[in-house]
Amino acid sequence: xxxxxxxxxxxxxxxxxxxxxxxxxxxxxxxxxxxxxxxxxxxxxxxxxxxxxxxxxxxxxxxxxxxxxxxxxxxxxxxxxxxxxxxxxxxxxxxxxxxxxxxxxxxxxxxxxxxxxxxxxxxxxxxxxxxxxxxxxxxxxxxxxxxxxxxxxxxxxxxxxxxxxxxxxxxxxxxxxxxxxxxxxxxxxxxxxxxxxxxxxxxxxxxxxxxxxxxxxxxxxxxxxxxxxxxxxxxxxxxxxxxxxxxxxxxxxxxxxxxxxxxxxxxxxxxxxxxxxxxxxxxxxxxxxxxxxxxxxxxxxxxxxxxxxxxxxxxxxxxxxxxxxxxxxxxxxxxxxxxxxxxxxxxxxxxxxxxxxxxxxxxxxxxxxxxxxxxxxxxxxxxxxxxxxxxxxxxxxxxxxxxxxxxxxxxxxxxxxxxxxxxxxxxxxxxxxxxxxxxxxxxxxxxxxxxxxxxxxxxxx
Amino acid sequence: xxxxxxxxxxxxxxxxxxxxxxxxxxxxxxxxxxxxxxxxxxxxxxxxxxxxxxxxxxxxxxxxxxxxxxxxxxxxxxxxxxxxxxxxxxxxxxxxxxxxxxxxxxxxxxxxxxxxxxxxxxxxxxxxxxxxxxxxxxxxxxxxxxxxxxxxxxxxxxxxxxxxxxxxxxxxxxxxxxxxxxxxxxxxxxxxxxxxxxxxxxxxxxxxxxxxxxxxxxxxxxxxxxxxxxxxxxxxxxxxxxxxxxxxxxxxxxxxxxxxxxxxxxxxxxxxxxxxxxxxxxxxxxxxxxxxxxxxxxxxxxxxxxxxxxxxxxxxxxxxxxxxxxxxxxxxxxxxxxxxxxxxxxxxxxxxxxxxxxxxxxxxxxxxxxxxxxxxxxxxxxxxxxxxxxxxxxxxxxxxxxxxxxxxxxxxxxxxxxxxxxxxxxxxxxxx
Numbered sequence: 001x002x003x004x005x006x007x008x009x010x011x012x013x014x015x016x017x018x019x020x021x022x023x024x025x026x027x028x029x030x031x032x033x034x035x036x037x038x039x040x041x042x043x044x045x046x047x048x049x050x051x052x053x054x055x056x057x058x059x060x061x062x063x064x065x066x067x068x069x070x071x072x073x074x075x076x077x078x079x080x081x082x083x084x085x086x087x088x089x090x091x092x093x094x095x096x097x098x099x100x101x102x103x104x105x106x107x108x109x110x111x112x113x114x115x116x117x118x119x120x121x122x123x124x125x126x127x128x129x130x131x132x133x134x135x136x137x138x139x140x141x142x143x144x145x146x147x148x149x150x151x152x153x154x155x156x157x158x159x160x161x162x163x164x165x166x167x168x169x170x171x172x173x174x175x176x177x178x179x180x181x182x183x184x185x186x187x188x189x190x191x192x193x194x195x196x197x198x199x200x201x202x203x204x205x206x207x208x209x210x211x212x213x214x215x216x217x218x219x220x221x222x223x224x225x226x227x228x229x230x231x232x233x234x235x236x237x238x239x240x241x242x243x244x245x246x247x248x249x250x251x252x253x254x255x256x257x258x259x260x261x262x263x264x265x266x267x268x269x270x271x272x273x274x275x276x277x278x279x280x281x282x283x284x285x286x287x288x289x290x291x292x293x294x295x296x297x298x299x300x301x302x303x304x305x306x307x308x309x310x311x312x313x314x315x316x317x318x319x320x321x322x323x324x325x326x327x328x329x330x331x332x333x334x335x336x337x338x339x340x341x342x343x344x345x346x347x348x349x350x351x352x353x354x355x356x357x358x359x360x361x362x363x364x365x366x367x368x369x370x371x372x373x374x375x376x377x378x379x380x381x382x383x384x385x386x387x388x389x390x391x392x393x394x395x396x397x398x399x400x401x402x403x404x405x406x407x408x409x410x411x412x413x414x415x416x417x418x419x420x421x422x423x424x425x426x427x428x429x430x431x432x433x434x435x436x437x438x439x440x441x442x443x444x445x446x447x448x449x450x451x452x453x454x455x456x457x458x459x460x461x
Numbered sequence: 462x463x464x465x466x467x468x469x470x471x472x473x474x475x476x477x478x479x480x481x482x483x484x485x486x487x488x489x490x491x492x493x494x495x496x497x498x499x500x501x502x503x504x505x506x507x508x509x510x511x512x513x514x515x516x517x518x519x520x521x522x523x524x525x526x527x528x529x530x531x532x533x534x535x536x537x538x539x540x541x542x543x544x545x546x547x548x549x550x551x552x553x554x555x556x557x558x559x560x561x562x563x564x565x566x567x568x569x570x571x572x573x574x575x576x577x578x579x580x581x582x583x584x585x586x587x588x589x590x591x592x593x594x595x596x597x598x599x600x601x602x603x604x605x606x607x608x609x610x611x612x613x614x615x616x617x618x619x620x621x622x623x624x625x626x627x628x629x630x631x632x633x634x635x636x637x638x639x640x641x642x643x644x645x646x647x648x649x650x651x652x653x654x655x656x657x658x659x660x661x662x663x664x665x666x667x668x669x670x671x672x673x674x675x676x677x678x679x680x681x682x683x684x685x686x687x688x689x690x691x692x693x694x695x696x697x698x699x700x701x702x703x704x705x706x707x708x709x710x711x712x713x714x715x716x717x718x719x720x721x722x723x724x725x726x727x728x729x730x731x732x733x734x735x736x737x738x739x740x741x742x743x744x745x746x747x748x749x750x751x752x753x754x755x756x757x758x759x760x761x762x763x764x765x766x767x768x769x770x771x772x773x774x775x776x777x778x779x780x781x782x783x784x785x786x787x788x789x790x791x792x793x794x795x796x797x798x799x800x801x802x803x804x805x806x807x808x809x810x811x812x813x814x815x816x817x818x819x820x821x822x823x824x825x826x827x828x829x830x831x832x833x834x835x836x837x838x839x840x841x842x843x844x845x846x847x848x849x850x851x852x853x854x855x856x857x858x859x860x861x862x863x864x865x866x867x868x869x870x871x872x873x874x875x876x877x878x879x880x881x882x883x884x885x886x887x888x889x890x891x892x893x
Contacts, residue, residue, distance in 0.1 A: 099741070163789040167703060173695035174704070177717045177763065180756050184727060187734030250503045257500025270504055277511050279875060281817025283846040284518070284868050287853050291861065292517045322510045329507075351482070353489055355496035376722065383724020385820035386846075390853060410726050410820070417733065418823055435730040439723065446722045 006060065006134055010141050014053030017145040021048030024152050039159035047158045050165055051148040056141035063133045071129060072098065075122035079114050098122065188439060191432035198426045199227045204433060206230065210396035210407075212416060212427045227430055229437065231396035235313065235406030239388060240381035242317025242402055243324055247381075248374055250321075251328025258329070259336045260358055271330075278326035286390030289319035294391055301403060309393070313406040316391040320381055328377050335369030336362060368456035375449035379442040385410040409434050518872075522865025528654035528667065529609040529617045531580055531643060533559040535588065536602040547593050552585035556607065563648070564639055575636055579643075581608035583656075583668045606650065611666035611859040616640060617649065620858050657866065661834045662848065666859030669852075671867050673834040677747050677827075677842030678816060680835060684751020685758060685815050690808045692755075693762030694797075697804070700763070701770040702792050721760035728757045729824025737825060744826040745841040753821045758811040765807020769800040774893045802889030809882040813875050819846040845871050 022045030029037050037044075072095055079094060094115065101119045152158075196204070207228015254274065258267050294315035301308030308314075339362050347357040363370070393405030394415055416431035535555055542550045557577050564576045584607035591605075592598055612631045615621045621630050623637065632640070643649040660670030704710040732753035736742045742749050773796050781791040822828075827843050828851060835842035843851070845867065852864040 159787065163787060166789060167699075170695045170699035170703060173692045174699040174713055176692060176696065177713055177720060177760065180720060180731070180759070181716050183735055184723065184731045187731050188727070191734060250507055253500045253503030254507055257497070257504055261497055261500055270508070273508055273511060274504075277507065277514075279813065279817075279879060280514065281819070281846050281871060281875070283817070283819045283849050283853075284514070284872070287849065287864060287868060288514050288517060290853060291521070292513075322507075322514070325507050325510075353493045355493045356489070358496070379722060379724075383726065385724070385726045386850065389820075389823075390850065410724070413726060413730070414820070414823055417730075418826075418828055432730060432734075435727055439727050442722065442724055442727075443719060446719055450718070 002130075003060075003064070006137060007057070010053055010056050010060070010137060013138070013141050013145065014049040017052040017149065018045040018049035020145075020149055021045035021152060024149060025158075028152065028154055037154045038157050039162075043158040043162050044152050044156065046162050047156075048145060048148045048152070050162065052141050052145035054165075055144050056137040059137045059140050060133065063129075063136070067126075067129050067133070071122055071125050074125065075118045079118045082114055184439065188432050188436045191429050192436045195426055195429035195433045198429070203227060204229055208398060210412070212412070212430055227426065227433075229409075229434070231398040232407055232409055232412055232434070233437075234398055234400070235392070235396065236382055236408040236410075238400060238402065238406050239313050239317045239320065239392060239408055240378060242314060243320035243381045244374070244378060246318060246321025247324035247328050247377060251325045251377075252332055252370065254325070255329040255332035255336060256358055259333050260354065260362070274326045274329060277322065278330070280323075282323065282384060282386040283390070285319050285323050286386040286388075289315050289387055289391035293319055306403060308403045309405040311391060311393040311405040312403050313392060314402040316388050316406075317402065319391065320384055320387050323384070323387065324377050324381055327380060328373060331373030331376065332366070332370050335366045335373065338369070339365045368452050372449040372453035375445050375452070379445035379449070382408075382445075383410065383438060383442050385414065389414050409438050413438070515872075518865045518868050522862060522867075522869050524618045524620070525657060525862040525866035526654050527618075527651045528656065529614040530606040530650050530652055531609045531613075532604055532648040532650070533580070533584070533607050534562065534602055535559045535605050537588075537592065537599045539600050542592070542599050547596060548589060550589075550592070552588040552592075553582070555588055556580055556584045563643070572635065575633060576639065579610055579613050579636060579639065581610045581667045582665060583608045606652075608656070608667050609649070611857065613640060614667055615858050615862075617644075617651070618862075620862070657863065661832045662830060662843070662851070663832060664830075666857055666863065669860070669863055671845065671848060671870060673831060674843050674845045674848035674867070675870075677750075677831075677835050678844040680747035680838050680842060681750040681754060681822075681844050682812055682816060684748055684838060685754040686808065686812060688752065688755040689758045689762050689811065690804075693759050693808070693811075694766050694804055696759075697763050697766030697770060698792060698797065701767050702788070702796065717760045717763050721764060724820075725757055725818055726820040726824065728753055729821030731756065732821060733824045743839050743841075745829050745831070745843075746839045747827075747835060747842040747844075748838040749825050750822050750827050750842070750844065751838070753825060754815040754818060757818065757821060758815050761811040761814065762804075762808050765810070766800070766804040769803025769807065770796060772803065772893070773799045799891070802885055802891075806882045806886045809878055809885065813878045813882070816844075816878065817846055817871070817875060819844075819850055822847055823850075845874075 022042055025037060025041035025044035029041060076091065076095060076098065097112070097115050098119055101115065102122060204227050207226075208230050209226055209228045210231045211226045258270065262270070294310060294312060297312060297315050297318075298308045298310055343361050343365060344357055347361045348354075352360070388408045388411050392411055393407050394411065395405065396407045396412075397404060399406060413431045413434050416427055416434075533556065536559065537555065538558075541555060560577055560580050561573060564572075566572075587607055588605070609617070612621065613636075616632045616637065617640065621632050627634050640649070656668060657670045659672055660668055661673030663669040700710065700713060704713075732749060736749045736752055737744060742752075777795050777799065778791050781795050782788070786794065822844060827847050829841060829843065830851070831841050831843050833840070849864055849867050849871065852860045852867065855864075
């Protein structure tokens with residue numbers, strides 16, 4: 001029996017149980033003249049439905065997680081022994097063949113007859129396993145339903161039990177965020193550790209040469225020192241720096257004008273327009289950078305006799321800056337609006353002009369918030385992927401020249417991981433090491449930003 | 462500044478404070494005007510970038526919505542067809558013969574090949590479809606509009622310039638004169654580019670469309686919404702209404718805030734490591750893409766839902782609790798319905814972000830070249846932004862045009878989604 005069918009069946013069964021439970025509760029309510037029901041009738045139905053559905057769905061999930069690897073191991077047992085394979089890597093390759101064969105993505109005639117036999121054996125066992133699962137799950141569901149339907153009586157505290165289940169579900173959902181973080185850290189860290197077993201961390205962090213393509217050849221792995229991340233990091237900071245040079249003044253001045261000078265109507269018209277800039281997908285900015293801005297800068301450079309690379313860091317940084325303008329401006333806008341009016345009034349009362357008030361009173365008061373928003377913007381720029389993938393270079397040059405091509409951490413992650421690769425080569429693992437670096441840097445920036453905002457916020461009133 | 466001021470003070474000491482202030486006023490007002498001008502200039506610059514961005518895309522892309530067609534007199538020669546298997550006839554030969562009959566002067570091999578190249582290879586499929594639908598066509602000769610090749614389309618639209626030398630463009634001089642001949646005899650026309658909206662991806666620019674990518678986006682977003690909205694709302698309800706104020710709740714809160722700022726590509730790495738390598742889910746499937754985007758949008762939805770829950774005044778809760786509702790009943794019957802519009806707005810905005818997301822999907826292999834329009838959640842698929850990325854990498858001029866057109870479609874979709882969020886908010890938002 002296929003999985004969707006089984007799940008549908010279980011769900012149908014538990015809806016039926018819900019209906020039966022409700023009916024029984026209503027009947028009890030009518031019969032019992034002396035004592036009232038503890039809960040409203042439909043709670044009994046829900047409880048019955050839960051008792052029917054939850055245990056059997058749990059059985060399905062556990063079975064599926066456990067059965068697949070077990071079946072594969074059983075099917076491959078004979079094969080590995082017959083082929084005399086002992087190393088786990090080769091065994092994994094065979095398992096992959098088996099999987100592809102079963103999924104139908106590999107032509108059968110290219111396959112080793114041994115594997116073919118294993119696949120047949122596997123399919124046969126899976127059929128039995130599926131059948132057994134269906135039997136077990138459905139009987140669990142029926143047992144749960146019967147057990148509860150029999151227990152329904154006026155004193156059953158159905159509401160409390162249902163609420164307890166719901167609360168557990170809510171709690172699980174909220175802890176998912178923590179599990180995502182743990183998942184990110186673990187997945188990136190585990191692969192990075194495998195990478196650092198082959199390339200030393202000091203070579204990675206302080207090496208000046210980044211050329212992962214070389215490392216495909218076995219004789220160069222690790223020893224050539226071609227995994228030095230410095231050029232990549234320099235490129236990242238160069239492009240992010242250019243972006244911040246564009247975004248901070250423009251974003252900050254826009255925020256100041258919008259919150260201090262602009263009238264309500266101007267503000268209502270311009271703010272959504274700026275927000276459009278924030279809502280444009282990054283791949284669109286990438287297209288704009290690669291096909292409009294970069295050629296324009298190149299032509300401009302050629303006109304004044306400056307050699308500009310066609311994938312210059314300037315083009316990518318410029319467009320990234322445009323993307324970040326609304327980010328800086330809306331965050332700074334909030335911060336500036338949070339400065340109490342009394343400070344402004346006091347300053348005006350002393351005879352200061354508006355710009356003097358802004359420069360000498362409001363900005364100092366809002367400084368921690370502005371610094372925080374700039375740090376968040378930097379973390380955004382460092383983690384931005386599509387603009388640089390499309391407009392920045394692939395090769396890692398150690399350069400501070402904005403007219404030359406530079407590469408970034410995110411570009412390298414994408415180039416290393418897109419396409420089919422062997423998953424154990426340091427080349428693909430390097431992407432995870434870069435990902436770890438990216439995660440740590442952006443996390444640190446966020447934490448610092450929140451800390452700065454919290455610590456140096458001026459408390460008014 | 463201060464020294465300067467005190468110097469002025471001494472010099473003008475006997476003139477009184479007012480006079481000193483007045484003397485400095487012009488300069489101060491000038492600074493004021495300059496500062497205000499800078500603010501306005503910053504806004505103007507930002508808006509100019511917006512106009513430039515949208516304008517460049519519109520200018521590059523609007524021509525993609527029209528497509529060049531060539532009128533061929535196709536003779537459905539009965540000899541070509543096998544009555545029992547109409548689909549397998551040599552339709553390319555029909556197209557070839559019809560094309561060559563237009564250019565009797567093309568005699569040698571090279572010329573004939575150049576002439577045949579004017580018509581898209583899609584013309585054969587078009588004929589195949591026509592004949593399988595209407596077998597009585599066999600034996601007849603009919604004028605039929607077929608797709609022109611991508612290069613011809615570009616030439617007609619003026620994207621391939623006549624001015625450059627012959628070997629620098631993809632249309633030879635001879636082909637150019639033929640195209641002019643066709644245009645003069647009324648055998649060339651431009652129509653609405655329906656292929657662009659009906660076809661999947663293709664190596665031939667004139668046959669490439671966004672249908673596959675749009676369907677992929679649809680399936681991916683459906684998965685994302687199905688997972689992220691219930692989970693996000695449940696998490697928000699727990700954190701806002703039930704969570705005890707302790708370290709664990711603080712930890713979750715900090716976690717969510719940090720996750721919201723993690724670069725999207727890191728979620729792609731997570732998806733690659735967990736969904737593909739650990740759980741062996743299919744590569745390139747919209748199911749996996751949806752799961753990755755779920756992880757990415759979850760913090761956004763949780764934060765928006767919490768804000769929405771917080772805006773429900775506590776008097777509602779107290780009133781419900783006061784007449785004997787349990788805490789869960791209070792939340793489910795009263796607080797949740799009142800905060801639902803805000804939560805849905807948050808979810809829609811999260812979906813808009815997910816629709817525009819590219820980087821994490823590159824990590825899980827949704828960048829493959831996929832011709833077939835996906836029909837389910839586990840079919841290999843790509844999404845609209847990734848399709849844009851793929852086409853943008855294609856150096857052919859015709860794909861530049863299609864990239865920009867696909868961007869326009871994507872932006873319109875985003876606009877529609879965001880507009881629905883705004884409408885929802887305006888219609889249902891309550892101020893307490």
